[in-house]
Amino acid sequence: MTPTARSTQLRGRPLLLAVVALALGGFGIGTTEFSIMGLLQEGAADLGVTNPDMGLLISAYALGVVVGAPAITAIGARAPRKTMVLWLMAFFTVANMTSMLAPNYEWMLFTRFLSGLPHGAYFGIAAILAGSLVPASMRGRAIAWVMLGLSVANVLGVPFVTWLGQQLGWRWMFAAVGLVGAVTWVSIKAFVPFSPAHAEASIRRELTALRSGQVWLAMLTGVIGFGGFFAVYSYISPTLTDVTGLPIQSVPLVLGLYGVGMVIGNIAGGRLADWSVRGSIYIATSAMVVFMTAFGLLSPYPVPALILVFILGGTGSILVPGLQALLMDSAPKAQSLAASLNHSALNVANALGAALGAVVIGLGLGYRAPAFLGAGLALLGLLLALASGWGARRRAAAAAVAAAQATPEQATSAPSGAGASVPS
Numbered sequence: 001m002t003p004t005a006r007s008t009q010l011r012g013r014p015l016l017l018a019v020v021a022l023a024l025g026g027f028g029i030g031t032t033e034f035s036i037m038g039l040l041q042e043g044a045a046d047l048g049v050t051n052p053d054m055g056l057l058i059s060a061y062a063l064g065v066v067v068g069a070p071a072i073t074a075i076g077a078r079a080p081r082k083t084m085v086l087w088l089m090a091f092f093t094v095a096n097m098t099s100m101l102a103p104n105y106e107w108m109l110f111t112r113f114l115s116g117l118p119h120g121a122y123f124g125i126a127a128i129l130a131g132s133l134v135p136a137s138m139r140g141r142a143i144a145w146v147m148l149g150l151s152v153a154n155v156l157g158v159p160f161v162t163w164l165g166q167q168l169g170w171r172w173m174f175a176a177v178g179l180v181g182a183v184t185w186v187s188i189k190a191f192v193p194f195s196p197a198h199a200e201a202s203i204r205r206e207l208t209a210l211r212s213g214q215v216w217l218a219m220l221t222g223v224i225g226f227g228g229f230f231a232v233y234s235y236i237s238p239t240l241t242d243v244t245g246l247p248i249q250s251v252p253l254v255l256g257l258y259g260v261g262m263v264i265g266n267i268a269g270g271r272l273a274d275w276s277v278r279g280s281i282y283i284a285t286s287a288m289v290v291f292m293t294a295f296g297l298l299s300p301y302p303v304p305a306l307i308l309v310f311i312l313g314g315t316g317s318i319l320v321p322g323l324q325a326l327l328m329d330s331a332p333k334a335q336s337l338a339a340s341l342n343h344s345a346l347n348v349a350n351a352l353g354a355a356l357g358a359v360v361i362g363l364g365l366g367y368r369a370p371a372f373l374g375a376g377l378a379l380l381g382l383l384l385a386l387a388s389g390w391g392a393r394r395r396a397a398a399a400a401v402a403a404a405q406a407t408p409e410q411a412t413s414a415p416s417g418a419g420a421s422v423p424s
Contacts, residue, residue, distance in 0.1 A: 014191070015133055019145045021187035022126045025089050026149025028180035029119050031157030032096055033061060033350075035173045036112075038162035038255050040237050041248070042170040047105045051238060052358040058234055059354050060109045064116025065347035069340040072121040077337075081125050082194050086185060088118035088125075093181030100174035120347065123147070124340030127324055129192065140277075144270025144321045151266040151317055154259025159252040166252070214330035215338060217388035222323050222345035223352065225285045225381020228292060228374030229316040230353025233258075236309070239367040244305045254309055261313025269318035273325045278392075280322035281385045287315040288378035296371030320346070353377070 036043065036057055044054045076084045092115065099111040123146065130142040157180070161173040232239075240246045240254055272280035291311050298304035323345070327338040356377075357370040 017191040023149030030150035030153030059351040061116040062347035062350035064113040068117030069120025069344040120343030140273035151262035159256040219345040226349035227352040228377035231374040234354040258313040261310040265314030265317030269321040284319035285382035292375035
């Protein structure tokens with residue numbers, strides 16, 4: 001039995017259709033999560049609030065993810081995985097439609113929180129579903145395929161919905177996302193094979209993931225490191241208009257460029273995770289430090305700024321598949337919760353980055369300040385990842401020494417899970 005519970009493996013067209021159906025949900029989720037950043041000024045004008053106030057809508061969505069991912073995953077532990085993703089996508093669709101009708105800023109905060117609740121649980125369970133459809137050697141790529149929907153959203157969904165919001169009113173973004181959610185539900189129903197819950201699944205079993213120090217270190221790496229990513233991305237629209245000097249009409253196109261970087265980074269991240277889970281994390285966080293610093297320095301200049309927007313999208317996305325795989329490896333008996341916790345971590349990062357970005361902007365440091373803040377957070381994330389890897393190697397070495405010193409009787413009687421190898 002591999003770390004990801006096996007179901008019927010698919011090939012060819014059935015595999016493509018199943019993966020596309022799951023990725024389509026990621027496309028809808030990514031569109032609603034990131035479009036708000038490109039419509040920050042329009043939303044602020046409609047609701048009568050400031051840009052930093054609009055940043056709190058980003059934080060409200062992220063808080064919904066943080067709360068919903070572990071709670072929904074644990075409660076639904078005994079439900080078949082296909083059933084779970086169908087219910088999650090139905091809730092997601094309805095919640096986004098309520099945002100379109102929110103009468104004021106306070107209600108918008110609440111509906112954005114509701115929209116975030118299914119996010120982490122969906123991605124966690126969908127990643128396990130995708131991983132169960134392919135050989136174990138392709139697990140990293142399967143996870144990346146699901147996450148590719150999130151990246152493609154930044155190429156197609158976010159620019160289109162941003163343009164739609166500028167033309168018809170920013171609230172129309174929520175109607176567009178609701179339509180994507182409905183199409184996703186139908187596609188999953190039709191193309192994703194049934195996948196039963198683990199025979200021993202339970203809330204208690206899933207909660208064992210929280211006992212692992214490696215799980216917590218991986219989550220902290222995501223929270224701190226990706227917090228830097230969101231500190232920059234949350235205020236990308238006013239940065240491009242106020243610092244770089246681009247017209248606001250160009251923002252959807254630049255967001256598309258950012259999304260192309262995310263797609264390429266996501267594909268590269270999946271392959272890097274199949275090569276080395278921890279290595280992919282080290283590479284991604286190191287690159288984020290370098291290029292966020294460069295963006296802070298060069299954002300007043302249009303050509304370097306646009307090149308760095310593309311690169312930042314790529315480096316951030318490289319990190320995600322590796323973190324997802326590391327969390328799943330760190331809790332092999334509670335993979336559903338561990339996988340969903342990745343998205344809790346990333347959305348704590350979302351809330352942290354948006355909030356800290358609002359703080360440095362509010363202090364009068366300008367829209368370049370979040371890039372330098374982000375570089376500092378990414379550096380802390382790299383240090384946490386290195387500390388986690390060092391601790392894992394020490395434990396693996398100690399386990400190897402203990403195994404070498406064990407008598408044949410002790411080795412024979414040792415449980416099969418003892419001395420389990422540390423993820424690469």
